[in-house]
Amino acid sequence: MARGHRTHKVTVIGSGNWGTTVAKLVAESTREHPDVFEEDVQMWVYEENVTIAKDSPHYAAVGDQPQKLTSIINTCHENAKYLPGIKLPSNVVANPSIQDAVKDSSILIFNFPHEFIANILKQIKGHILPYARGISCIKGVTVTDHNVELICEYIGETLGIYCGALSGANIASEIANEEWCETTIAYNTPPGDLRASNGAAPNDNGGEHKDSHGQISKIKLTPLPQNYPPLGHEEFYKLFSRPYFTVSMVSDVVGVSLGGALKNIVAIACGFVEGHGWNMTAKTAVMRRGMLEIIAFAREFFPETIEEKTLWEESAGWGDMIVSCTAARNWRYSKMAVERGVTVQEIERTELNGQKLQGISTSREVSSFLRARGAEQNYPLFLAVDGILDGKVKVEDIPKLFRK
Amino acid sequence: MARGHRTHKVTVIGSGNWGTTVAKLVAESTREHPDVFEEDVQMWVYEENVTIAKDSPHYAAVGDQPQKLTSIINTCHENAKYLPGIKLPSNVVANPSIQDAVKDSSILIFNFPHEFIANILKQIKGHILPYARGISCIKGVTVTDHNVELICEYIGETLGIYCGALSGANIASEIANEEWCETTIAYNTPPGDLRASNGAAPNDNGGEHKDSHGQISKIKLTPLPQNYPPLGHEEFYKLFSRPYFTVSMVSDVVGVSLGGALKNIVAIACGFVEGHGWNMTAKTAVMRRGMLEIIAFAREFFPETIEEKTLWEESAGWGDMIVSCTAARNWRYSKMAVERGVTVQEIERTELNGQKLQGISTSREVSSFLRARGAEQNYPLFLAVDGILDGKVKVEDIPKLFRK
Known part of the structure; x- marks a missing residue:
């Protein structure tokens, strides 16, 4: 099958104010780059019932009975609970099933509070594409007396995929309002993922990959299939950068x-x-x-x-x-x-x-x-x-x- | 004559709020290190007549007639015009004669507005010790279409001495009130100035010295005489650092x-x-x-x-x-x-x-x-x-x- 036949499907796992903001900006970008990304962006939403206030512009559409948050988002194109007042592109698709939301996605964006990681990863393990790649918007490290573990690396090792990290001088509500700022994405591209689409020989082990201590990674990465566009700094730059959100790509996840x-x-x-x-x-x-x-x-x-x-x-x-x-x-x-x-x-x-x-x-x-x-x-x-x-x-x- | 027989005399050239603040802190330090520095610190003051307000604590001593600013400083130990309300150590000696203020001083601290440099250097040239060393608290560079010149280097070349620079996240009024902050002093010590006081052979050219472009300096430095204590990072640290003013010494004047x-x-x-x-x-x-x-x-x-x-x-x-x-x-x-x-x-x-x-x-x-x-x-x-x-x-x- 010719390279470029498929496009990257994107899922944002999490829908708080930061998760919803990131879903908004990547959905704007997927529309601009149909050659690289599938237009619809899945956003996993922890389902809850929400009552719309009488003075909300959505009251007429939703009514005064409590409604499911996913339904409000998909109808009104607004996360009325966690990012009220911000219009979302219609290609952000709220999904209450985490397994369904991550299905067939080659790009997973992790964006929820630190303390839910273990539970969420358990729910999606086995339901993701083996060659999926991740970006963690969850900042930081987990420190015990014996170890300092990068959160993006913990995600990657738990799921058996490669996962980079996004971090910067960012305040979600400002970005949601398209007030300009900038961020850094660290992504140490698995070498196989940049294979040219001209039919060059595939590197079937996905390339040897080193972990944050410079050791050969414990993860045996599944190579990105040849029928996808390459996936590296250039593509992540396209996915995350907006006129109001300047992105700098680096390789240094540490x-x-x-x-x-x-x-x-x-x-x-x-x-x-x-x-x-x-x-x-x-x-x-x-x-x-x-x-x-x-x-x-x-x-x-x-x-x-x-x-x-x-x-x-x-x-x-x-x-x-x-x-x-x-x-x-x-x-x-x-x-x-x-x-x-x-x-x-x-x-x-x-x-x-x-x-x-x-x-x-x-x-x-x-x-x-x-x-x-x-x-x-x-x-x-x-x-x-x-x-x-x-x-x-x-x-x-x-x-x-x-x-x- | 045995090394250590003399001590370094210090002059602060300038007495605005920043100049007076620096005079205060170095005068506190000279008292603590009589083995290295002469206790009295000269401060050149551009003379002017000042009338003390009736509600000033110094009104009783000064009276209601205009008095010379140097006289007020030396009597009341306060720069009533440019740093009111701050007690100066009694070893800050205000001097209206710039030639007299710099006489016999081996350490000159330049602290006045940028625009007065040429005029002030003209007044002191020929009146300073040939082996004097300087610290410029005047920040910055002079830029023409053809050249970028460091102010400290301009001072040094004009006077034929070596001059370093002090710069940092500093607000004079806060330091005067002993509110803690820190600064950086860049001083590329002329090698001869660190000669041990144990009678090691003097290096009579004062050491080859390089300018900010890495070239051998046009200045032929006069060596620091053997009967002075060495003068380098350790001594400048002693002179400028206070419990409320943390100093970091570097060599990079650029x-x-x-x-x-x-x-x-x-x-x-x-x-x-x-x-x-x-x-x-x-x-x-x-x-x-x-x-x-x-x-x-x-x-x-x-x-x-x-x-x-x-x-x-x-x-x-x-x-x-x-x-x-x-x-x-x-x-x-x-x-x-x-x-x-x-x-x-x-x-x-x-x-x-x-x-x-x-x-x-x-x-x-x-x-x-x-x-x-x-x-x-x-x-x-x-x-x-x-x-x-x-x-x-x-x-x-x-x-x-x-x-x-």
Whole structure:
């Protein structure tokens, strides 16, 4: 069968405000590139009943009885619950069955809260194409005392596919409103996926693929069939970039994943410093030191693979750091804690409706990991945040960490 | 004469709010290190008559007649005009004679507005120690169509001495109030200045010294006499660092100087973007792209000497960028211009009491320099700022610069 006969079908797994936003933008792109992508984009929606408010423009169509969220999305082209007020392209197709949503899709986009990963992967395992490829919009890493695992790599290994990562200085509601920003996609293209469509000999093992530690991956990748268009940086750029959403493609999943996770510790530190009454200049010093510790961490634990310039140069590095430390949750609530003279844990209990601050758990896990290895000495800021969370270090002692 | 017999005398040339703040902090340090520095710090003050307000705590001592500013500083230990409310150490000695202030000083700290440089250097030339060393707190570069000259290097070449540069995410009034922040000092120590005090053979040419283009410097440095303590990173760290002012020493005067100058163009761009109604995520994208263009500029025009990590890692790089684009003048007034629908030049005329926005002239000079060399293609953001200042480019077209 001639290469190019099929096109890539795309599924977004998740439909919160970020998942729905990503479904919107990729659906706009699939319409523009029918030679590469199937037009309809599947979006898996955790089904629930939603009642439309009387003042909603959709009230006339939906009525006052509770309706299934998927039905509202497919009728009104709006996620009335999680992204109200944003018109979705009609080729976003909400699907309440996760197995049906992922069926026949060669591109899977993972976009839901961290804590649901294991359960969701279990549901789709065995129901996806063996040669599917993934992009994780779930930022970060999972840290135990013995291991630091990239979330995209965990997804890939669990499903037996290759999975890259998207991360950047992004705020879903702004992107949904088409306010311009940029992002980074890390995708270490499996070599076989770029095979020319001119009938060159297929590389049937899909190419040897290395994991985040530079080792031959445990995954035996199934090659992308010859009748699909190639799938690499050029195609993912086409799929994700919009006039209001600038995409930079890199291969370094380690830098993108570590930046996306560890900056939350730094954001907590910045909230402490600003809550204490220091200014932007002091906060900037903490951001800078935090970035140096992220790079040191990457060098120490991923020495074979880290490309430091990802963290220096990309939106997923310094860009995300700046936004996380000036306009996002971890920063905002740790600042509030110091201003009110209570612990961040207390603020988490009283202000967050059961949600968690990622920076707190990341700080705990990373500090524990570093102590288990006796590697504390190069990470004074990371450890200080943990110490402040424990009440053992004072915020006013932060500048001392910076002295020779 | 045994090494160590003399100590380094320090003069701060300039007494605005930043000059006075630096005099305060170095005077605190000279008291702590009598083995290296003479205790008294000379501060040259452009003399003027000042009347003390009736509600000032110094009114009783000074009275209601106008008094000389130097006299007020030396009596009340406060620069009542340019840094009111800040107590200065009594070893800051205000001196109205610039020739007398620099006499016998081996360390000269330059801290006054850019536009006075030529005149001030003319006044002190021939009155300084031939082996004096300098630190420029005047940020930046001078750009003509044919040349980019570092200000610290211009000072050094004019006076026939070596001069380094101090730059960082610093706001004078905050440092004066001892609110913690950090800075970077770039000092490419003349090799002879580190000669051990144990009587090792002196290197009488002061060591061969290279300029910012990696060429043997035109300056024939006079060696530091053997009866002084060595003068390098360790000593400058001692002189400038305080518990509230963290210092990082580097050798890269190019990175520090270019960062300090070119970030002002980026700050103007950030003001445009934010004034247009975009958010922190968009501004962060502009900062990131601006930093990439600064690094490209350094690579292209100072290929032999630039150490890129200065810009990635130091307060004078990303740190200064962040503060300049979120809390400083160039950003604030360009934002105001777009919000009010007028040009920045108009805002400069109506809001700045005759002061100038450095970012405007730097944008003009750098764009002209790039055009003269046909080197525009790698600097779309720099050129766009120039185009917007000319009314030839629209702010809303900035995101297009970022597309492939």
